[in-house]
Amino acid sequence: MRSEIITKINFRHIFRQSENHCSFEPGAQSLFAYAIDHSKTNIQQSYSAMKNRRIPRILFFVFLLGLLVIVFQFVRLPFLPVRLHEAVPASTGVMLQFADPAAIETIYEKSGNILRTATVRKDAAAFTELFPGQGEGRILAAMRGQDLELLYVTARTRGFKLKDAVQSLDTETINFQDHTVFKIVNTAPKDIYVTRFRNLLVWSHSAVLVEESVTQLYDYSGSMRGEKNFRRVERTEAEGVAAYVYLNFRNLSSAFAPYMSLKKRADINNFGNWVNWLKLGLIPTADGYEVQGAITGELKFLKYLDDLKGDALYKILPDDLAVMTRMEAPLVGKFSPEFQQYFQPWIEGEIAYVNLEPLSTGAVSDKVFVVRANDVAQAEKLLDALGATAGKLDSYDYGMFRIEQLLADDVLMPVFGKRLNPIKNPYYTVLDNFVIFCNSKRALQAWLDKILTGETLNNNVDFLQNQSGTDAEKKIYFTLNFNRLQGVLENYLPVDFREEFRKNTEAYYDLGRLSLSVFPQGQRTLFRGKLSQKAQAETPLQQQAPAAQKPAPTDSEVLWKTALPAAAATAPTLLQDPQSGKKIILLQDAKDVVHCFSESGEPLWQRNLKRPLLSDFIQPRGTNVILFNTDKEIFKIDFAGTDEIGFPMRQKPKMTTGISVFNFNRTDEFSLFVPCKNGKIYAYNADGVPLADWQQNVKTGKFIAPLQHLQAAAKDFIFGTDDAGEMHVFDRTGSPRFPDLKATRKDYVTAPAFDTDPTATRIAALDKNGRIIITNTEGETFALNPQIGTAKEPRFLMSNLLGDARKEYIFLTDKDLTVWTYVDKNFQRAFSHTFEHPQSEVFAFENHLGTVDKKRAEIWLLDANGEVQNGFPLGGTTAFRLENTGEEMRVITGCKEGLCAYRVRI
Secondary structure (H helix, E strand, C coil): CHHHHHHHHHHHHHHHHHHHHCCCCHHHHHHHHHHHHHHHHHHHHHHHHHHHHHHHHHHHHHHHHHHHHHHHCCCCCCCCCCCHHHHCECCCCEEEEECCHHHHHHHHHHHCCHHHHHHHHHHHHHHHHHCCCCCCCCEEEEEECCCCEEEEEEECCCCCCHHHHCCCCCEEEEEECCEEEEEEEEECCEEEEEEEECCEEEEECCHHHHHHHHHHHHCHHHEHHHCHHHHHHHCCCCCCCCEEEEEEHHHHHHHCHHHCCHHHHHHHHHHHCCCCEEEEEEEEECCEEEEEEEECCCCHHHHHCECCCCCHHHHCCECCCCEEEEEECCCCCCCCHHHHHHCCCCEEEEEEEEEECCCCCCCCCEEEEEEEECCHHHHHHHHHHHHHHHCEEEEEEECCEEEEEECCCCCCHHHHCCCCCCCCCCEEEEECCEEEEECCHHHHHHHHHHHHCCCEHHHCHHHHHHHCCCCCCCCEEEEEEHHHCHHHHHCCCCHHHHHHHHHCCHHHHCCCEEEEEEEEECCEEEEEEEEECCCCCCCHHHHCCCCCCCCCHHHEEEEEEEECCCCECCCCEEEECCCCCCEEEEEEECCCEEEEEECCCCEEEEEECCCCCCCCCECCCCCCEEEEECCCEEEEEECCCCECCCCCEECCCCECCCCEEECCCCCCCCEEEEEECCCEEEEEECCCCECCCCCCCCECCCECCCCEEEEECCEEEEEEEECCCCEEEECCCCCECCCCCCCCCCCECCCCEEECCCCCCEEEEEECCCCEEEEECCCCEEEECCCCCCCCCCEEEEECCCCCCCCEEEEEECCEEEEEEEECCEEEEEEEEECCCCCCEEEEECCEEEEEECCCCEEEEEECCCCECCCCCEECCCCEEEEECCCCEEEEEECCCEEEEEEECC
């Protein structure tokens, strides 16, 4: 075509030059002009004809090229190499791609068995040993079948002949659809099935997977390469990637069907309706991985999103969340009239969806929706109006916060859509400029507890370090905490599979956090971020973290929280079964039900006593039985909650205080002492038989606390104070220990305490004038004045707080906590601490004191110097137990309608 055009131009040039340089007669000149004109006409006609023929040719070639592109997606051309992905069916849910064997080693060294790297590493080594030089390039591992076995695909080296390579091995030949598959027997230690397809080697420990791949290779139309969404994510490549993880959300539920309930499979199917393929590229770094990749699906809503602004949200998000997605969504569109009326006027645009790890095994994962309000007062007003119209199910104060529950099943459906509306009849509270909606009262309370202790994302060094450099201002910011995923994932598993899951997932929780910034690009949505391993004790960023108004979140952390049907009425008691070594936690709720939990918060059994408890749960020394009482019955049970023979034992008249259990002879034999309403004290042996040597007719007033027992100077002292203010001290038979003692004083206002120091054995109680009345083993009395005033309801106890030979005297009067001690023979103040609000109780541990403010739902822990421990106060409404497990310190407390365990650092 180009030559035709050049020819045309040259003819014109020649004719023009001839006219200028030649001399003709007039007639000849006219003839020559005619010839030139005629030639011009013919040439122009020929050029037009050729031009008209060229357009169809171009269109034909374009059509042919387009047809080849389309056909290439479904028909493999003979002269092109086969891609690794073509050997894997499109129905695969999970696929791993390693750059080379060295990349497998890198992932394994950094993260253990993440991505089943240990299995891939072992299989790749075994295959390379069989066929040296093979599998040195990219290695594809697809999880297939009911047991999620691995199918491997790699490119063979040029000139390698599989048939020759297996001749020296113990093999069997399988003919599958006229294609040869070799079975290599007893290899590492399973059989390996291997086949060659053109430039690929395909192998597995499963013959079914290899045969499935062969079928796939011959039927190209069903491969991953035939999926446009897969091709879109496949084209996203990055430098330095050690491994890619491919997830097909449409196939995940079927791939993991043996390990999921139908409900959870349906949840994933719903998610797969708008998210198809995800490709996650891992680039190793010094502290984890840089992450790059893409996702495809129906993500049209992304075009409405704005870039994220500010970090105010992180001040109210708890640092132990499992998953969080944050975006700036204008929420434009056609919404229900209810949503338009009560929500749109105040919603500013920033929203976050949070998934919390269940605080006890088997519990439902908690979902939280947080939205920023442009006018908090208007938000509260409109939500109150919605509650007045639709109805309120609950409304109460939780500490400093107000929690409401709306009777509105689908009120948040415009945000999530019909298929994904996890928050129904939501609980909500207003905090700063945000409104928090939650599907669970317990979860919302646990969230507020975290805020109270300062355990939020803006104070969490791991989160701040992981977030840095991840373009956190992009359209969507997503973070996932692997250390909080176990409970979430376990909810997708059958109960009998959970224990096996726990044994094989430790490596995942060593990773720490995944943070991703998401932004659209054409028909794909790209993301990049970080996957960090667990932070070390000290990192440079700790010095850069924003200053916290509360103690650092690492000082206290919620381990678990289990819901109760009613408020906790007693302090939890932690007991250990001497036979099994397992620990249990017991407490009673306000509906008189006793609950038993494992030490990890799992419900074990419960029992309705129909009466409130008067005693603690008592485990006599060396036994595996538990004793407690109401005003009518004495219970004796084993650790499974089963009654012992002869119990419960009904007591008449009614008991006025808790039973006391004494081991007089320092053996496993014990006796029960029961003060009753008629002023008498009844005593029984371990089987409930009355003690023969106890004077059952001893009569006193009504005791205000359980009797206590002291052995000193080869004598027994059984003592307590009654409601008339008198102290009574008996010997083992019920006779007055001090018959000549003037024990008629009526001014004791607390139960007695005692010290067993041999040089100063004594019984002490507080009188109405704020003095300590001391009674020694000889019945002699004297007074000490700790200068604590005359509070209306003083609290008094003695404990060896400072670690010396003698116990300290501990007083709580409203807001003031005072500790007095002996230094040599001088009685002096050790320390005092004034709380901001009155405290309800004080109790002692080794070297520590605890208090509880029931009104404000706060618990406090102080050391032997009177210093409040880091992380306190915590949420709680009962006295708590402080336990040293050898690995960590735990606080276990009742917290309104729940039992809560915290990890603390003291």
